Amino acid sequence: MAASGETQTVSEYIVHHLTNLTYGKLPAGFERHGADGVHVVPEGGVWTFAHGGAEASAMGFTAIHVDSMLWSIGLGVIFCWLFTRVAKKASSGVPSGMVNAFEMIVGFVDNTVKDTFHGHNKLIAPLALTIFVWVFLMNLMDLIPVDLVPHLLMLVGVPYQKIVPSTDPNITMGMAVGVFILMLYYSIKVKGFGFVKELTLNPFNHPLFIPINLFMEVVGLLAKPFSLGLRLFGNMYAGEMIFILIAALFSAGIAWMVPAGLLQIGWAIFHILVITLQAFIFMVLTIVYLSMAHEDH
Amino acid sequence: MNINLTLIGQMVAFVIFVWFCMKYVWPPILAAMAEREQKIADGLAAADRASHDLELAQEKAVERLKEAKEEAAGIIDAANKRANQLVEEAKDAAVAEADRVKASAQAEIELEANRAREQLRSQVAALSLAGAEKVLGAAIDQNAHADLVEKLASEL
Numbered sequence: 001m002a003a004s005g006e007t008q009t010v011s012e013y014i015v016h017h018l019t020n021l022t023y024g025k026l027p028a029g030f031e032r033h034g035a036d037g038v039h040v041v042p043e044g045g046v047w048t049f050a051h052g053g054a055e056a057s058a059m060g061f062t063a064i065h066v067d068s069m070l071w072s073i074g075l076g077v078i079f080c081w082l083f084t085r086v087a088k089k090a091s092s093g094v095p096s097g098m099v100n101a102f103e104m105i106v107g108f109v110d111n112t113v114k115d116t117f118h119g120h121n122k123l124i125a126p127l128a129l130t131i132f133v134w135v136f137l138m139n140l141m142d143l144i145p146v147d148l149v150p151h152l153l154m155l156v157g158v159p160y161q162k163i164v165p166s167t168d169p170n171i172t173m174g175m176a177v178g179v180f181i182l183m184l185y186y187s188i189k190v191k192g193f194g195f196v197k198e199l200t201l202n203p204f205n206h207p208l209f210i211p212i213n214l215f216m217e218v219v220g221l222l223a224k225p226f227s228l229g230l231r232l233f234g235n236m237y238a239g240e241m242i243f244i245l246i247a248a249l250f251s252a253g254i255a256w257m258v259p260a261g262l263l264q265i266g267w268a269i270f271h272i273l274v275i276t277l278q279a280f281i282f283m284v285l286t287i288v289y290l291s292m293a294h295e296d297h
Numbered sequence: 298m299n300i301n302l303t304l305i306g307q308m309v310a311f312v313i314f315v316w317f318c319m320k321y322v323w324p325p326i327l328a329a330m331a332e333r334e335q336k337i338a339d340g341l342a343a344a345d346r347a348s349h350d351l352e353l354a355q356e357k358a359v360e361r362l363k364e365a366k367e368e369a370a371g372i373i374d375a376a377n378k379r380a381n382q383l384v385e386e387a388k389d390a391a392v393a394e395a396d397r398v399k400a401s402a403q404a405e406i407e408l409e410a411n412r413a414r415e416q417l418r419s420q421v422a423a424l425s426l427a428g429a430e431k432v433l434g435a436a437i438d439q440n441a442h443a444d445l446v447e448k449l450a451s452e453l
Binding site: 022024056057059060061062063064065068069072073076079080083084086087088090091092093095102103106107110122123125126127129130134168169170171173174175177178 | 299300301302303304305306307308310311312313314315317318319321322323325326327329330332333335336
Protein backbone atom coordinates (compact mmCIF):
# COMPACT_ATOMS: atom_id res chain seq x y z
CA MET A 1 0.00 0.00 0.00
CA ALA A 2 1.12 3.45 -0.79
CA ALA A 3 2.14 5.06 2.42
CA SER A 4 1.55 8.73 1.84
CA GLY A 5 2.38 9.77 5.33
CA GLU A 6 -1.09 9.92 6.81
CA THR A 7 -3.38 6.92 6.83
CA GLN A 8 -5.55 6.37 3.80
CA THR A 9 -8.92 4.72 3.55
CA VAL A 10 -9.26 1.92 1.03
CA SER A 11 -11.40 4.05 -1.25
CA GLU A 12 -8.88 6.88 -1.12
CA TYR A 13 -6.19 4.38 -1.97
CA ILE A 14 -8.13 3.09 -4.95
CA VAL A 15 -9.04 6.57 -6.21
CA HIS A 16 -5.44 7.62 -5.85
CA HIS A 17 -4.34 4.68 -7.97
CA LEU A 18 -6.88 5.50 -10.64
CA THR A 19 -5.90 9.14 -11.00
CA ASN A 20 -3.59 10.16 -13.79
CA LEU A 21 -0.79 12.64 -13.41
CA THR A 22 -2.51 15.46 -15.28
CA TYR A 23 -0.94 18.62 -16.60
CA GLY A 24 -3.41 21.14 -17.94
CA LYS A 25 -4.96 24.54 -17.90
CA LEU A 26 -7.20 25.37 -14.98
CA PRO A 27 -9.99 27.72 -16.00
CA ALA A 28 -10.21 31.21 -14.56
CA GLY A 29 -12.17 31.44 -11.32
CA PHE A 30 -11.46 27.86 -10.24
CA GLU A 31 -10.89 27.53 -6.53
CA ARG A 32 -7.86 25.45 -5.61
CA HIS A 33 -7.92 23.91 -2.16
CA GLY A 34 -4.32 23.57 -1.06
CA ALA A 35 -2.67 22.92 2.25
CA ASP A 36 -2.22 26.66 2.68
CA GLY A 37 -5.81 27.73 2.00
CA VAL A 38 -7.84 28.49 -1.09
CA HIS A 39 -6.39 30.06 -4.23
CA VAL A 40 -8.59 31.38 -7.00
CA VAL A 41 -7.19 30.89 -10.48
CA PRO A 42 -6.66 34.31 -12.05
CA GLU A 43 -8.01 35.59 -15.39
CA GLY A 44 -6.70 33.63 -18.41
CA GLY A 45 -6.34 30.40 -16.46
CA VAL A 46 -3.13 28.73 -15.38
CA TRP A 47 -1.14 25.73 -16.69
CA THR A 48 -0.27 23.40 -13.85
CA PHE A 49 -0.31 19.86 -12.56
CA ALA A 50 -3.72 18.86 -11.23
CA HIS A 51 -3.99 17.99 -7.56
CA GLY A 52 -6.74 15.41 -7.48
CA GLY A 53 -9.57 14.37 -9.72
CA ALA A 54 -11.64 17.52 -9.27
CA GLU A 55 -8.94 19.76 -10.70
CA ALA A 56 -8.27 17.32 -13.51
CA SER A 57 -11.96 17.36 -14.40
CA ALA A 58 -12.04 21.12 -14.29
CA MET A 59 -9.23 21.26 -16.84
CA GLY A 60 -11.50 19.68 -19.39
CA PHE A 61 -9.98 18.95 -22.76
CA THR A 62 -6.97 21.25 -22.34
CA ALA A 63 -5.05 18.77 -20.25
CA ILE A 64 -2.69 15.94 -20.86
CA HIS A 65 -2.05 12.79 -18.88
CA VAL A 66 1.69 13.08 -18.49
CA ASP A 67 2.13 9.60 -17.05
CA SER A 68 0.09 7.85 -19.77
CA MET A 69 1.83 9.80 -22.49
CA LEU A 70 5.35 9.18 -21.18
CA TRP A 71 4.84 5.49 -20.53
CA SER A 72 3.11 5.03 -23.86
CA ILE A 73 5.78 6.85 -25.84
CA GLY A 74 8.53 5.23 -23.79
CA LEU A 75 7.17 1.77 -24.55
CA GLY A 76 6.76 2.71 -28.20
CA VAL A 77 10.40 3.77 -28.27
CA ILE A 78 11.39 0.47 -26.64
CA PHE A 79 9.41 -1.34 -29.33
CA CYS A 80 11.14 0.62 -32.10
CA TRP A 81 14.55 0.20 -30.52
CA LEU A 82 14.19 -3.56 -30.03
CA PHE A 83 12.88 -4.19 -33.51
CA THR A 84 15.38 -1.87 -35.18
CA ARG A 85 18.16 -3.80 -33.48
CA VAL A 86 16.67 -7.02 -34.79
CA ALA A 87 16.22 -5.49 -38.23
CA LYS A 88 19.91 -4.58 -38.28
CA LYS A 89 21.00 -8.01 -37.11
CA ALA A 90 18.60 -9.96 -39.31
CA SER A 91 20.31 -11.62 -42.22
CA SER A 92 19.66 -14.57 -44.42
CA GLY A 93 22.02 -16.61 -42.25
CA VAL A 94 21.15 -18.70 -39.23
CA PRO A 95 19.16 -16.47 -36.84
CA SER A 96 20.41 -16.22 -33.26
CA GLY A 97 18.20 -16.40 -30.17
CA MET A 98 16.80 -12.88 -29.96
CA VAL A 99 16.51 -12.38 -33.70
CA ASN A 100 14.73 -15.71 -33.91
CA ALA A 101 12.22 -14.80 -31.22
CA PHE A 102 11.41 -11.44 -32.78
CA GLU A 103 11.22 -12.89 -36.24
CA MET A 104 8.67 -15.35 -34.90
CA ILE A 105 6.51 -12.40 -33.83
CA VAL A 106 6.98 -10.73 -37.21
CA GLY A 107 6.18 -13.98 -39.00
CA PHE A 108 3.10 -14.51 -36.85
CA VAL A 109 1.81 -10.99 -37.58
CA ASP A 110 2.63 -11.40 -41.27
CA ASN A 111 0.66 -14.65 -41.44
CA THR A 112 -2.30 -13.13 -39.62
CA VAL A 113 -2.33 -10.19 -42.02
CA LYS A 114 -2.03 -12.47 -45.05
CA ASP A 115 -4.89 -14.65 -43.81
CA THR A 116 -7.24 -11.76 -43.15
CA PHE A 117 -6.28 -9.00 -45.53
CA HIS A 118 -6.43 -9.83 -49.20
CA GLY A 119 -5.66 -6.46 -50.76
CA HIS A 120 -2.29 -4.95 -51.50
CA ASN A 121 -1.27 -2.40 -48.94
CA LYS A 122 2.20 -2.00 -47.55
CA LEU A 123 0.86 -0.18 -44.48
CA ILE A 124 -1.27 -2.92 -42.98
CA ALA A 125 1.42 -5.37 -41.83
CA PRO A 126 3.71 -2.81 -40.11
CA LEU A 127 0.60 -1.23 -38.61
CA ALA A 128 -0.49 -4.58 -37.24
CA LEU A 129 2.98 -5.29 -35.85
CA THR A 130 3.16 -1.89 -34.18
CA ILE A 131 -0.28 -2.31 -32.64
CA PHE A 132 0.38 -5.84 -31.45
CA VAL A 133 3.73 -5.22 -29.83
CA TRP A 134 2.99 -1.74 -28.54
CA VAL A 135 -0.36 -2.69 -27.03
CA PHE A 136 1.22 -5.81 -25.58
CA LEU A 137 3.99 -3.78 -23.95
CA MET A 138 1.47 -1.28 -22.58
CA ASN A 139 -0.64 -4.11 -21.20
CA LEU A 140 2.46 -5.76 -19.80
CA MET A 141 2.89 -2.82 -17.42
CA ASP A 142 -0.14 -4.24 -15.65
CA LEU A 143 1.99 -7.11 -14.33
CA ILE A 144 4.29 -4.75 -12.46
CA PRO A 145 3.12 -4.62 -8.83
CA VAL A 146 0.62 -1.77 -8.62
CA ASP A 147 2.35 0.10 -5.84
CA LEU A 148 5.94 -0.25 -6.93
CA VAL A 149 6.39 2.56 -9.43
CA PRO A 150 3.77 5.02 -8.07
CA HIS A 151 5.18 4.68 -4.57
CA LEU A 152 8.78 5.14 -5.66
CA LEU A 153 7.80 8.20 -7.69
CA MET A 154 5.82 9.56 -4.76
CA LEU A 155 8.99 9.49 -2.69
CA VAL A 156 10.57 11.88 -5.19
CA GLY A 157 7.49 14.11 -5.23
CA VAL A 158 5.32 12.91 -8.08
CA PRO A 159 1.81 12.78 -6.57
CA TYR A 160 0.02 10.55 -9.07
CA GLN A 161 1.16 7.83 -11.42
CA LYS A 162 -0.73 5.34 -13.57
CA ILE A 163 1.83 3.17 -15.25
CA VAL A 164 -0.49 1.14 -17.50
CA PRO A 165 -1.25 3.39 -20.47
CA SER A 166 -3.92 1.05 -21.82
CA THR A 167 -6.05 1.67 -18.71
CA ASP A 168 -6.40 5.25 -19.92
CA PRO A 169 -9.29 5.62 -22.40
CA ASN A 170 -7.42 8.47 -24.07
CA ILE A 171 -4.68 6.08 -25.08
CA THR A 172 -6.89 3.28 -26.34
CA MET A 173 -9.33 5.65 -28.03
CA GLY A 174 -6.42 7.58 -29.54
CA MET A 175 -5.27 4.44 -31.30
CA ALA A 176 -8.83 3.44 -32.19
CA VAL A 177 -9.49 6.86 -33.72
CA GLY A 178 -6.24 6.57 -35.64
CA VAL A 179 -7.45 3.25 -37.04
CA PHE A 180 -10.87 4.83 -37.73
CA ILE A 181 -9.28 7.64 -39.76
CA LEU A 182 -7.37 5.03 -41.78
CA MET A 183 -10.64 3.14 -42.32
CA LEU A 184 -12.36 6.26 -43.64
CA TYR A 185 -9.35 7.16 -45.79
CA TYR A 186 -9.12 3.75 -47.45
CA SER A 187 -12.89 3.43 -47.80
CA ILE A 188 -12.99 6.65 -49.77
CA LYS A 189 -9.78 5.92 -51.66
CA VAL A 190 -10.71 2.37 -52.69
CA LYS A 191 -14.47 2.66 -53.09
CA GLY A 192 -14.83 6.33 -53.99
CA PHE A 193 -18.48 7.04 -54.55
CA GLY A 194 -19.19 3.41 -53.72
CA PHE A 195 -18.57 4.27 -50.07
CA VAL A 196 -21.46 6.75 -50.12
CA LYS A 197 -23.61 4.13 -51.80
CA GLU A 198 -22.65 1.62 -49.15
CA LEU A 199 -23.71 4.04 -46.43
CA THR A 200 -27.00 5.04 -48.05
CA LEU A 201 -28.30 2.05 -50.03
CA ASN A 202 -27.58 -0.70 -47.52
CA PRO A 203 -29.37 -2.78 -46.32
CA PHE A 204 -32.56 -1.46 -48.01
CA ASN A 205 -31.82 -0.67 -51.62
CA HIS A 206 -34.49 1.99 -52.21
CA PRO A 207 -34.18 5.80 -52.33
CA LEU A 208 -36.94 6.18 -49.74
CA PHE A 209 -34.88 4.35 -47.17
CA ILE A 210 -31.79 6.52 -47.52
CA PRO A 211 -32.17 8.27 -44.14
CA ILE A 212 -32.77 4.98 -42.33
CA ASN A 213 -29.89 3.29 -44.10
CA LEU A 214 -27.60 6.21 -43.44
CA PHE A 215 -28.46 6.20 -39.75
CA MET A 216 -27.90 2.48 -39.40
CA GLU A 217 -24.67 2.42 -41.38
CA VAL A 218 -23.20 5.45 -39.61
CA VAL A 219 -23.99 3.93 -36.24
CA GLY A 220 -22.41 0.68 -37.38
CA LEU A 221 -19.37 2.55 -38.65
CA LEU A 222 -18.93 4.58 -35.48
CA ALA A 223 -19.37 1.49 -33.34
CA LYS A 224 -16.15 0.07 -34.78
CA PRO A 225 -13.62 2.49 -33.26
CA PHE A 226 -15.59 2.63 -30.03
CA SER A 227 -15.72 -1.13 -29.64
CA LEU A 228 -12.05 -1.32 -30.58
CA GLY A 229 -10.85 1.27 -28.09
CA LEU A 230 -13.27 0.60 -25.27
CA ARG A 231 -12.78 -3.17 -25.37
CA LEU A 232 -9.09 -2.79 -24.67
CA PHE A 233 -9.68 -0.05 -22.12
CA GLY A 234 -12.41 -1.99 -20.33
CA ASN A 235 -10.41 -5.18 -20.07
CA MET A 236 -7.26 -3.50 -18.88
CA TYR A 237 -9.08 -1.16 -16.52
CA ALA A 238 -10.93 -4.05 -14.93
CA GLY A 239 -7.72 -6.05 -14.64
CA GLU A 240 -5.92 -3.12 -13.07
CA MET A 241 -8.83 -2.56 -10.70
CA ILE A 242 -8.64 -6.15 -9.51
CA PHE A 243 -4.90 -5.82 -8.94
CA ILE A 244 -5.57 -2.70 -6.88
CA LEU A 245 -8.30 -4.44 -4.89
CA ILE A 246 -6.00 -7.37 -4.20
CA ALA A 247 -3.29 -4.94 -3.14
CA ALA A 248 -5.80 -3.25 -0.83
CA LEU A 249 -6.58 -6.65 0.65
CA PHE A 250 -3.02 -6.85 1.97
CA SER A 251 -3.84 -4.02 4.36
CA ALA A 252 -6.80 -5.88 5.84
CA GLY A 253 -4.63 -7.67 8.34
CA ILE A 254 -2.00 -10.35 8.73
CA ALA A 255 -4.59 -13.11 8.22
CA TRP A 256 -5.32 -11.79 4.73
CA MET A 257 -1.71 -11.81 3.56
CA VAL A 258 -1.65 -15.41 2.34
CA PRO A 259 -4.98 -15.40 0.47
CA ALA A 260 -4.14 -12.00 -1.00
CA GLY A 261 -0.77 -13.29 -2.15
CA LEU A 262 -2.36 -16.34 -3.75
CA LEU A 263 -4.98 -14.17 -5.44
CA GLN A 264 -2.27 -11.84 -6.65
CA ILE A 265 -0.29 -14.70 -8.20
CA GLY A 266 -3.39 -16.32 -9.67
CA TRP A 267 -4.70 -13.15 -11.22
CA ALA A 268 -1.24 -12.22 -12.55
CA ILE A 269 -0.89 -15.60 -14.26
CA PHE A 270 -4.38 -15.31 -15.71
CA HIS A 271 -3.61 -11.77 -16.74
CA ILE A 272 -0.67 -12.89 -18.88
CA LEU A 273 -3.29 -14.51 -21.07
CA VAL A 274 -5.54 -11.45 -21.00
CA ILE A 275 -2.87 -8.93 -22.00
CA THR A 276 -1.68 -11.06 -24.90
CA LEU A 277 -5.20 -11.79 -26.01
CA GLN A 278 -6.25 -8.15 -25.88
CA ALA A 279 -3.22 -7.07 -27.88
CA PHE A 280 -4.01 -9.79 -30.42
CA ILE A 281 -7.70 -8.83 -30.60
CA PHE A 282 -6.86 -5.17 -31.13
CA MET A 283 -4.52 -6.14 -33.95
CA VAL A 284 -6.89 -8.58 -35.63
CA LEU A 285 -9.86 -6.21 -35.45
CA THR A 286 -7.74 -3.45 -36.96
CA ILE A 287 -6.81 -5.74 -39.84
CA VAL A 288 -10.42 -6.85 -40.27
CA TYR A 289 -11.78 -3.29 -40.27
CA LEU A 290 -9.17 -2.13 -42.76
CA SER A 291 -9.82 -5.21 -44.86
CA MET A 292 -13.51 -4.29 -44.92
CA ALA A 293 -12.57 -0.77 -45.95
CA HIS A 294 -10.69 -2.22 -48.93
CA GLU A 295 -13.45 -4.53 -50.11
CA ASP A 296 -15.47 -3.10 -52.95
CA HIS A 297 -18.80 -4.82 -53.47
CA MET B 298 -11.54 9.24 -16.87
CA ASN B 299 -11.34 12.55 -18.68
CA ILE B 300 -11.00 12.66 -22.42
CA ASN B 301 -8.42 15.32 -23.15
CA LEU B 302 -5.36 16.20 -25.22
CA THR B 303 -3.82 12.83 -24.35
CA LEU B 304 -6.07 11.42 -27.06
CA ILE B 305 -4.48 13.65 -29.70
CA GLY B 306 -1.02 13.01 -28.29
CA GLN B 307 -1.51 9.27 -28.50
CA MET B 308 -2.78 9.56 -32.06
CA VAL B 309 0.34 11.50 -33.06
CA ALA B 310 2.60 9.00 -31.28
CA PHE B 311 0.70 6.16 -32.96
CA VAL B 312 1.22 7.66 -36.41
CA ILE B 313 4.92 8.22 -35.75
CA PHE B 314 5.53 4.70 -34.45
CA VAL B 315 3.60 3.10 -37.30
CA TRP B 316 5.54 5.19 -39.78
CA PHE B 317 8.81 4.25 -38.11
CA CYS B 318 7.91 0.56 -38.13
CA MET B 319 6.84 0.76 -41.77
CA LYS B 320 10.05 2.49 -42.76
CA TYR B 321 12.80 0.96 -40.64
CA VAL B 322 11.54 -2.21 -39.01
CA TRP B 323 9.24 -4.17 -41.27
CA PRO B 324 11.07 -4.11 -44.62
CA PRO B 325 14.54 -5.25 -43.45
CA ILE B 326 13.20 -8.01 -41.19
CA LEU B 327 10.82 -9.32 -43.82
CA ALA B 328 13.48 -9.06 -46.51
CA ALA B 329 15.91 -11.04 -44.37
CA MET B 330 13.24 -13.63 -43.66
CA ALA B 331 12.27 -13.90 -47.31
CA GLU B 332 15.93 -14.17 -48.30
CA ARG B 333 16.52 -16.90 -45.75
CA GLU B 334 13.40 -18.69 -46.90
CA GLN B 335 14.70 -18.55 -50.45
CA LYS B 336 18.10 -19.77 -49.34
CA ILE B 337 16.63 -22.70 -47.44
CA ALA B 338 14.37 -23.56 -50.35
CA ASP B 339 17.38 -23.41 -52.69
CA GLY B 340 19.41 -25.57 -50.31
CA LEU B 341 16.67 -28.17 -50.11
CA ALA B 342 16.26 -28.14 -53.86
CA ALA B 343 20.03 -28.54 -54.28
CA ALA B 344 20.04 -31.45 -51.84
CA ASP B 345 17.19 -33.03 -53.75
CA ARG B 346 19.01 -32.51 -57.00
CA ALA B 347 22.22 -33.92 -55.54
CA SER B 348 20.52 -37.06 -54.30
CA HIS B 349 18.84 -37.43 -57.67
CA ASP B 350 22.20 -36.97 -59.37
CA LEU B 351 23.74 -39.55 -57.07
CA GLU B 352 21.02 -41.99 -57.97
CA LEU B 353 21.60 -41.35 -61.64
CA ALA B 354 25.35 -41.74 -61.21
CA GLN B 355 24.88 -45.00 -59.36
CA GLU B 356 22.60 -46.25 -62.08
CA LYS B 357 25.13 -45.19 -64.66
CA ALA B 358 27.95 -46.88 -62.78
CA VAL B 359 26.00 -50.12 -62.56
CA GLU B 360 25.25 -49.89 -66.24
CA ARG B 361 28.91 -49.21 -67.02
CA LEU B 362 29.96 -52.16 -64.93
CA LYS B 363 27.50 -54.36 -66.71
CA GLU B 364 28.71 -53.11 -70.05
CA ALA B 365 32.33 -53.68 -69.07
CA LYS B 366 31.56 -57.18 -67.91
CA GLU B 367 29.76 -57.91 -71.13
CA GLU B 368 32.62 -56.49 -73.11
CA ALA B 369 35.16 -58.52 -71.17
CA ALA B 370 33.10 -61.65 -71.66
CA GLY B 371 32.95 -60.85 -75.36
CA ILE B 372 36.68 -60.38 -75.56
CA ILE B 373 37.36 -63.65 -73.76
CA ASP B 374 34.91 -65.39 -76.03
CA ALA B 375 36.57 -63.98 -79.12
CA ALA B 376 40.00 -64.91 -77.77
CA ASN B 377 38.86 -68.45 -77.08
CA LYS B 378 37.35 -68.67 -80.50
CA ARG B 379 40.51 -67.31 -82.03
CA ALA B 380 42.66 -69.77 -80.08
CA ASN B 381 40.50 -72.64 -81.19
CA GLN B 382 40.70 -71.37 -84.69
CA LEU B 383 44.48 -71.14 -84.47
CA VAL B 384 44.73 -74.65 -83.11
CA GLU B 385 42.42 -75.84 -85.84
CA GLU B 386 44.46 -74.05 -88.48
CA ALA B 387 47.70 -75.40 -87.10
CA LYS B 388 46.25 -78.87 -87.11
CA ASP B 389 45.09 -78.48 -90.69
CA ALA B 390 48.47 -77.13 -91.72
CA ALA B 391 50.23 -80.01 -89.99
CA VAL B 392 47.99 -82.56 -91.63
CA ALA B 393 48.53 -80.93 -94.99
CA GLU B 394 52.30 -80.89 -94.45
CA ALA B 395 52.28 -84.49 -93.37
CA ASP B 396 50.28 -85.43 -96.45
CA ARG B 397 52.66 -83.49 -98.62
CA VAL B 398 55.72 -85.19 -97.05
CA LYS B 399 54.06 -88.56 -97.33
CA ALA B 400 53.16 -87.93 -100.94
CA SER B 401 56.69 -86.85 -101.86
CA ALA B 402 58.13 -89.84 -100.02
CA GLN B 403 55.79 -92.18 -101.82
CA ALA B 404 56.70 -90.57 -105.15
CA GLU B 405 60.39 -91.11 -104.36
CA ILE B 406 59.74 -94.67 -103.35
CA GLU B 407 57.88 -95.27 -106.56
CA LEU B 408 60.63 -93.62 -108.51
CA GLU B 409 63.24 -95.79 -106.78
CA ALA B 410 61.12 -98.86 -107.31
CA ASN B 411 60.69 -98.08 -110.97
CA ARG B 412 64.36 -97.44 -111.31
CA ALA B 413 65.11 -100.73 -109.57
CA ARG B 414 62.58 -102.45 -111.76
CA GLU B 415 64.17 -100.96 -114.89
CA GLN B 416 67.57 -102.01 -113.69
CA LEU B 417 66.29 -105.43 -112.86
CA ARG B 418 64.60 -105.67 -116.22
CA SER B 419 67.71 -104.74 -118.12
CA GLN B 420 69.70 -107.15 -116.04
CA VAL B 421 67.05 -109.82 -116.48
CA ALA B 422 67.30 -109.27 -120.26
CA ALA B 423 71.03 -109.67 -120.18
CA LEU B 424 70.79 -112.65 -117.81
CA SER B 425 68.10 -114.34 -119.81
CA LEU B 426 70.12 -113.73 -122.94
CA ALA B 427 73.17 -115.18 -121.33
CA GLY B 428 71.09 -118.12 -120.02
CA ALA B 429 69.59 -118.74 -123.39
CA GLU B 430 73.04 -118.58 -124.98
CA LYS B 431 74.21 -121.14 -122.52
CA VAL B 432 71.18 -123.32 -123.17
CA LEU B 433 71.41 -123.00 -126.91
CA GLY B 434 75.14 -122.98 -126.97
CA ALA B 435 75.19 -120.42 -129.51
CA ALA B 436 75.24 -116.85 -129.57
CA ILE B 437 72.08 -115.18 -130.03
CA ASP B 438 72.07 -112.24 -132.15
CA GLN B 439 71.25 -109.56 -129.87
CA ASN B 440 69.60 -107.50 -132.48
CA ALA B 441 67.62 -110.33 -134.02
CA HIS B 442 66.13 -111.22 -130.68
CA ALA B 443 65.91 -107.90 -129.24
CA ASP B 444 62.12 -107.69 -129.41
CA LEU B 445 61.84 -111.12 -127.86
CA VAL B 446 64.02 -110.14 -125.00
CA GLU B 447 62.15 -106.89 -124.68
CA LYS B 448 58.86 -108.72 -124.43
CA LEU B 449 60.27 -110.96 -121.75
CA ALA B 450 61.60 -108.12 -119.79
CA SER B 451 58.32 -106.26 -119.85
CA GLU B 452 56.48 -109.32 -118.55
CA LEU B 453 58.58 -109.40 -115.49
